[in-house]
Amino acid sequence: MSGGEELHEVRLTVNGAAYQVRVPARRLLSDCIRHDLGLTGTHVGCEHGVCGACTILLDGDPVRSCLMLAVSADGAQITTVEGLAEPDGTLSPVQQAFADCHGLQCGFCTPGFLTTITAGLRATPDPGEQQAREMVGGNLCRCTGYHNIVASVLRAAQIQRERAARRP
Amino acid sequence: MTSFFGASVQRVEDDRLLRGLGAYLDDLGDDALAAAFVRSPHAHARITDIDVSGALDVDGLVAIYTFEDLPGRLAEPLPLLIPHPSLTHGRTPYPLAAGEVNHVGEPVVMVVARDRYLAEDAAGQIEVSYQPLPAVVGLAAARAAQHLVHDDVPGNLAGNAVQENGDARAAISAAPHVLELDFEIERSASTPLEGRGVLARWDGQAQRMRIWTSTQTSTGVRAAVAAKLGLALADVDVITPDVGGGFGVKIVHPWPEEVLVPWAARLLGQPVKFTEDRREHFIASAHERAQQHHVRVGFDDGGRILGLDVRFWHDNGAYIPYGLIVPIVTSTQLLGPYKPGAYRVEFDSLYTNTVIVTPYRGAGRPQGAFVMERTMDAIAAALRLDRAVVRERNFIQPGEMPYDQGLIFQDGRPLIYDSGDYPALLAKLKELIGWDQFAAYQQAARAQGRRVGIGLGCYVEGTGVGPYEGGHVVVETSGKVKVATGLTTQGQGHQTVFAQLVADELGVPLADVQIVTGDTRRFGYAVGTFASRAAVMSGSAIALAARKARAKALRVAAEAMEVSADDLEIVDGIVQVKGDPASGIALGTVAVLSNPLRYAFDDAAQAATQFAGGDASRPPVAEGEEPGIEGRAFFSPARSTFASGMHAAIVETDPDTAEVTILRYCVVHDCGRLINPRIVEGQIHGGVAQGVAGALYERMAYDDAGQLQNASFMDFLMPYVSEVPARIEIGHQQTPSPLNPLGIKGAGEAGVIPGAAVLAAAIEDAEGFPVTSMPMSPSDLFELRRTHKDTP
Numbered sequence: 001m002s003g004g005e006e007l008h009e010v011r012l013t014v015n016g017a018a019y020q021v022r023v024p025a026r027r028l029l030s031d032c033i034r035h036d037l038g039l040t041g042t043h044v045g046c047e048h049g050v051c052g053a054c055t056i057l058l059d060g061d062p063v064r065s066c067l068m069l070a071v072s073a074d075g076a077q078i079t080t081v082e083g084l085a086e087p088d089g090t091l092s093p094v095q096q097a098f099a100d101c102h103g104l105q106c107g108f109c110t111p112g113f114l115t116t117i118t119a120g121l122r123a124t125p126d127p128g129e130q131q132a133r134e135m136v137g138g139n140l141c142r143c144t145g146y147h148n149i150v151a152s153v154l155r156a157a158q159i160q161r162e163r164a165a166r167r168p
Numbered sequence: 169m170t171s172f173f174g175a176s177v178q179r180v181e182d183d184r185l186l187r188g189l190g191a192y193l194d195d196l197g198d199d200a201l202a203a204a205f206v207r208s209p210h211a212h213a214r215i216t217d218i219d220v221s222g223a224l225d226v227d228g229l230v231a232i233y234t235f236e237d238l239p240g241r242l243a244e245p246l247p248l249l250i251p252h253p254s255l256t257h258g259r260t261p262y263p264l265a266a267g268e269v270n271h272v273g274e275p276v277v278m279v280v281a282r283d284r285y286l287a288e289d290a291a292g293q294i295e296v297s298y299q300p301l302p303a304v305v306g307l308a309a310a311r312a313a314q315h316l317v318h319d320d321v322p323g324n325l326a327g328n329a330v331q332e333n334g335d336a337r338a339a340i341s342a343a344p345h346v347l348e349l350d351f352e353i354e355r356s357a358s359t360p361l362e363g364r365g366v367l368a369r370w371d372g373q374a375q376r377m378r379i380w381t382s383t384q385t386s387t388g389v390r391a392a393v394a395a396k397l398g399l400a401l402a403d404v405d406v407i408t409p410d411v412g413g414g415f416g417v418k419i420v421h422p423w424p425e426e427v428l429v430p431w432a433a434r435l436l437g438q439p440v441k442f443t444e445d446r447r448e449h450f451i452a453s454a455h456e457r458a459q460q461h462h463v464r465v466g467f468d469d470g471g472r473i474l475g476l477d478v479r480f481w482h483d484n485g486a487y488i489p490y491g492l493i494v495p496i497v498t499s500t501q502l503l504g505p506y507k508p509g510a511y512r513v514e515f516d517s518l519y520t521n522t523v524i525v526t527p528y529r530g531a532g533r534p535q536g537a538f539v540m541e542r543t544m545d546a547i548a549a550a551l552r553l554d555r556a557v558v559r560e561r562n563f564i565q566p567g568e569m570p571y572d573q574g575l576i577f578q579d580g581r582p583l584i585y586d587s588g589d590y591p592a593l594l595a596k597l598k599e600l601i602g603w604d605q606f607a608a609y610q611q612a613a614r615a616q617g618r619r620v621g622i623g624l625g626c627y628v629e630g631t632g633v634g635p636y637e638g639g640h641v642v643v644e645t646s647g648k649v650k651v652a653t654g655l656t657t658q659g660q661g662h663q664t665v666f667a668q669l670v671a672d673e674l675g676v677p678l679a680d681v682q683i684v685t686g687d688t689r690r691f692g693y694a695v696g697t698f699a700s701r702a703a704v705m706s707g708s709a710i711a712l713a714a715r716k717a718r719a720k721a722l723r724v725a726a727e728a729m730e731v732s733a734d735d736l737e738i739v740d741g742i743v744q745v746k747g748d749p750a751s752g753i754a755l756g757t758v759a760v761l762s763n764p765l766r767y768a769f770d771d772a773a774q775a776a777t778q779f780a781g782g783d784a785s786r787p788p789v790a791e792g793e794e795p796g797i798e799g800r801a802f803f804s805p806a807r808s809t810f811a812s813g814m815h816a817a818i819v820e821t822d823p824d825t826a827e828v829t830i831l832r833y834c835v836v837h838d839c840g841r842l843i844n845p846r847i848v849e850g851q852i853h854g855g856v857a858q859g860v861a862g863a864l865y866e867r868m869a870y871d872d873a874g875q876l877q878n879a880s881f882m883d884f885l886m887p888y889v890s891e892v893p894a895r896i897e898i899g900h901q902q903t904p905s906p907l908n909p910l911g912i913k914g915a916g917e918a919g920v921i922p923g924a925a926v927l928a929a930a931i932e933d934a935e936g937f938p939v940t941s942m943p944m945s946p947s948d949l950f951e952l953r954r955t956h957k958d959t960p
Contacts, residue, residue: 004227026285035283040195041188043412045361046446050881053361081188095186099178102850106659107185108192108361108412133889140881142361142413143659144850145857145919146889147896 010074014039015083023070030054032070033080041081041111045140052139055112056080062119081111084118093159094118094152100159103152105143113139117153126157172668172678173910176846179664180678190410193365193382193443200367200439201230203429204287206277206294207452208269211303211521211874212317215267215296218277222293228286231436232294233278233428235264241396242431246422249388250491254329257321259519260489263424269298270317270486271522272874273451275424280432280440303521303874307460307483310518317486317519326488326517331499333574334510339475343466347546352941353535353924355458355483355868356861358528359886360658362412363444364423364453368430372437378405379430382412384419385696386686387654392422393430401692408686414658415858416527417454419698420490450879455868456494456528458483459535463543466509471547471558474509478502478539482517485524492517494525494532496578497630502536503573503583504628505590505812506544506562511575521874527698529858530920533629538942541625541925545932555929556594556603559626563590577808578699579633585810587903588628593814593836596899597624601816601834610933619823620831623929624816625922631811631839631914632704632907636804638693639710641670641717643797645763645772647741647756649674649681651713653706654694656686660916661847662702666710668843669910673714674721675738676755693802700811700914703843708803708908716799721755724762724797728753755797763795764788809905811913813837815856815922817893819930826949828864828931833893838901840913848915849898855919857892862920863927863942865891 005024012019014037021036028047033056034040042065045053049067056065057079084092094117097103104110113136120135121127127135132153133146141149184190220232235243245260265276277294281287302315309315310324317324340346366381377399383389383406390406393399411418425442433440444453461480467473482495499513544562548555564571566589573583598604606622613620639653651670657663667681674681684690685706686697695705718738725743726733729751737746744752760776768774778788789795818832835852842848865885869877878884885891904911924942931949932939937956941948 024285034195035198038198039188040192041190043192043362044194045412046881048446048880048882051361081186085187091183091186098186099182102179102846104182104185104659105661105850105854106360106362106411106413107181107190108410108659110185111188114186129894133894136889138888140361140886140888142359142415142858142886143854145853145855145892145896147853147892148850150889150894 008071010070012073012076012078014078015080025069025071027070028066029068029070029073030065033065039080039082043108043111045109050140051109052116053109053112055115057115057119060119062116079115081114084114092118093163094121094156096159097152097156101148101152101155103144103148109139109141113149117156121157121160125160127153129154172671173843176844177664177668177678179661180667181661181663192362192410192412193367193380196380196409197367197439197441200441201280201282201436202284202287203432203440203442204279204284204291205275206279206291206296208265208272208274208276210269210298210300211272211305212301213269213298214301215265215269215276216299217297219295222295223279223290226286226290226293228282229290230282231280231432232290233264233432235262235266238263240398242427246424246489247392248491249489250493252327252492255327255488255492257326258491259318259321259487261424261487263428272876273448273523275452278428278432280436305520305522305870305872305874307458307481307518310483310520311481317521321519324519326484326519327492328514328516329492329496330514331575332512336475336477336510336512339510340464340466340477343474344468345550346464346466347550349463349543349546350940351461351463351539351542353457353459353538354943355455356528356866357455357868358415358417360413360415360417363446363449364418364425365443366426366429367439367441368433369439370434370437376403377430377434380407380409381426382418383408383421384414384656384658384698385421386656386688387692387694388421388696389426390688393427396422396427397431397434406688408656411656411658414697415529416531416698418658419696420454420526446881447879450884451523451876454524454526455485456525457535457862459498461539463539465543465547467547469551470561471551471553472561473506476508476511478513480515482515483520483525484517485520485522487524488517489524490526493578494527497532498536500575500577500583501533501628501630502540504537504540505564505626506540507564522870529855530917531699533627533917533921534859534862534924537625537627537922538925538928541922542928542940545929556598556624560591560594565591577630579808581807584807585628586905586907588810588812588838589901589903590812593812593838593901596901597814597816597834597836600836600897600899601818601832603816617823619821619934620818621930621932621934622816622818623926623933624814625925625929626814627921628810628812629700629914629918629921630808631700632805633699633701633808634804635695636802637695637705637709638691638800638802639706639713640691641710641713641799643717643721643755643759645756645759647680647754649676651681651710652684652687652690653710654686654691655697655702655706657697660702660851661844665703665843665847666707669707669711670714673711674718676741680741700916704809704908704912704914705803707843707912708910709801711909712801712803713799716801717797720799721758721797725753725758728761759797762797803908805907807907809907809913811839811915811918813918815926817926817930819927819934821931821934821949826946826953828944828949830860830893832897834897835919836899836901837918838903839915839918840905841902841911842900843912845900851915852898852919853896855917856896856923857887859920859923860892860927861887863924864944867943
């Protein structure tokens with residue numbers, strides 16, 4: 001953190017927990033989440049908004065945290081990959097689907113896919129294959145060739161339906 | 169008993185990674201100072217002055233280092249990792265430029281500050297004055313040698329090598345048909361989503377160094393840093409954290425940053441971290457692929473090759489720390505599944521003022537397959553024969569295995585294929601894609617004004633190169649099994665497949681096995697992860713180590729149970745008389761029995777103290793034995809084992825926009841016995857995506873001044889999901905390798921190798937003119953169409 005720079009107080013609610021940090025105006029939201037809050041599950045792959053690894057949910061919407069300043073997120077509700085699992089620790093449908101379908105290899109881009117798909121399935125709970133491809137169309141992965149990621153989207157929708165059916 | 173070998177078990181790595189609990193390099197060292205680098209903006213220049221005065225007032229600045237500050241061996245060039253008699257003019261960089269820079273991105277000044285923002289503030293205030301020199305960019309300029317990259321390297325020639333088996337030129341002269349062909353491939357790069365990074369902590373009290381680095385070889389980094397900093401190997405630990413992809417680029421070591429960061433950490437007495445950003449990865453890590461090839465081939469009326477003479481030129485960039493490996497691989501693996509008659513190959517490896525060239529997944533094989541497969545297609549076209557038939561006629565037959573190609577491979581060993589069945593693979597591929605039915609489909613499509621084409625490409629891949637890997641297996645008194653191997657992992661699923669092997673060998677549940685890779689504290693002898701070698705090398709070593717641990721466990725249990733070890737088996741972690749579960753004792757208990765103790769610290773230990781019983785007339789640890797249930801083993805094969813495969817694709821080219829769409833992509837693949845089919849298929853998917861990328865999208869757009877014009881993910885066209893085939897149809901064939909105890913072959917690179925060859929062939933088939941250069945963008949294809957319209 002900077003010594004000479006003016007610091008600004010930022011209040012964030014991340015994965016349900018309240019945080020208050022003092023950061024310079026230029027601090028990227030991605031750096032704030034990773035290094036000020038210690039939530040290193042959000043990854044930075046390009047720092048210019050193209051790869052999508054740093055995608056978080058900001059007030060429910062998928063947002064590239066490397067393209068946003070921490071100060072502009074003041075007051076926001078944020079969900080990162082660390083906040084996706086169910087309260088009892090069960091993997092979320094999207095997380096479970098990635099495990100089921102071998103949707104990840106090195107895992108570096110994965111948090112951005114998980115957040116993106118989590119939001120995508122809220123908007124489109126029952127996607128066809130083409131919709132599944134479009135849902136992940138803005139995120140880069142170098143390992144998987146995307147095949148199993150698309151399969152994971154479809155599987156996640158299925159798990160979501162199964163879990164909803166089991167709920168009393 | 170269920171076998172885990174061959175089962176598509178779910179990856180044990182995933183739970184942690186899916187919860188955001190992975191620990192990649194930049195996730196570590198929150199207390200570390202940050203390093204940033206001033207890098208050359210010129211492709212070739214002399215440094216005339218470095219003025220750091222503007223940076224001194226920057227808040228949070230800790231230190232600034234230039235070449236002048238480097239002591240001892242740090243002021244020498246970085247090592248030439250793989251020397252070779254043909255590499256006559258090997259040049260490597262200094263950690264920080266010593267008066268001259270040879271590519272844009274070369275590090276000149278290191279800045280250490282309280283955080284990365286401040287380090288970059290300070291770096292931005294440092295003024296380096298340069299006297300620009302003419303830049304050598306691209307192979308044409310390197311070959312012309314009007315300007316030199318290094319003053320003391322005439323002709324820009326790092327090395328020239330020739331290999332010959334038979335008299336190829338005579339065979340070609342005597343052949344009924346001769347073709348001369350030129351083929352070119354441009355640059356691409358590994359481009360993992362996580363760049364390079366290194367964190368170092370110096371423990372001043374213990375005088376020990378601990379380094380975390382995003383590498384493909386922790387033991388290599390350890391040895392290199394120890395040598396550069398004058399430390400004993402025993403005083404340096406190198407730990408590979410989770411690595412966000414490698415694909416070759418992270419096998420290079422030590423990077424300048426990997427020696428500078430530990431050095432600064434020791435000097436400053438504080439942890440220091442460097443995390444590469446995306447632009448730095450483009451201009452300061454490594455690229456691959458750029459080669460020009462000239463082929464002369466002589467063949468008979470049936471398309472059988474009688475003589476093949478290949479001359480090629482390899483762009484090795486500004487320096488050549490990894491030696492001649494890539495062009496050596498091209499020159500040998502070019503032969504693929506074929507008997508070329510007589511073969512001669514010669515290459516020049518040439519310096520240019522661009523980023524260094526080191527292996528990227530496939531490592532020279534994509535270029536070799538491109539040259540050989542395009543040559544096969546040219547022969548078929550010349551003789552009006554089916555392209556598959558020409559290949560069939562040139563195949564090495566299964567009965568000819570092992571087959572000696574009469575060359576020396578990249579590992580310095582003879583190029584002898586151990587096993588494979590190429591005719592069966594081709595039959596499988598033709599069936600899968602419907603090769604024989606395509607002509608009718610193409611004709612029908614043409615009638616509708618559509619342009620479709622089919623292509624195929626074959627390859628043989630030397631995998632599992634030596635010299636060795638090792639493994640260590642220990643059974644804890646809890647019954648849990650801890651396993652370590654020295655090579656590193658970057659997403660391949662090693663923790664899963666190695667656990668499958670150990671669970672089978674020891675007879676324990678998969679969940680009880682935990683694998684650690686790439687941590688020199690756990691296993692100090694290793695080579696690294698490259699050349700599709702991890703499963704073959706470490707997999708074999710770990711299996712052998714597990715067998716030793718098992719034998720020891722049976723010996724100890726046999727004594728306790730007063731039966732013969734031969735009568736025992738281990739089922740689900742219980743050692744029992746064969747077929748008699750009631751007789752069993754837990755493997756953890758056997759571990760307790762194997763280690764006589766003086767002191768009790770828990771219930772298990774209590775059972776093992778010297779007062780717990782035993783034969784008082786014998787030493788507590790029998791002669792020749794050691795305490796504990798452990799096994800340690802190394803695997804060092806005589807030669808590489810050769811995997812093989814064949815791909816075929818159907819493409820459609822847009823008559824107006826010249827866009828290429830892949831309609832089908834089929835892969836048949838033989839990597840010996842499959843440990844985990846789903847993981848192998850994942851490797852194929854990723855490889856095919858990179859093959860498609862290299863064929864249709866990715867290139868390094870250097871301008872004449874040596875500026876990389878597309879050094880960002882905005883401009884370097886790494887495929888999104890929309891650019892890769894929606895489906896990759898895969899068929900497996902399993903021809904076991906006789907060279908290792910598991911019968912396996914490597915699978916990591918296979919998917920990428922024939923991509924450019926296959927897609928070039930399919931585009932050629934759709935368009936009706938030769939495709940000799942890849943990648944092929946829509947504008948390239950558009951221009952080709954214009955050329956061929958002008959000169960029909």
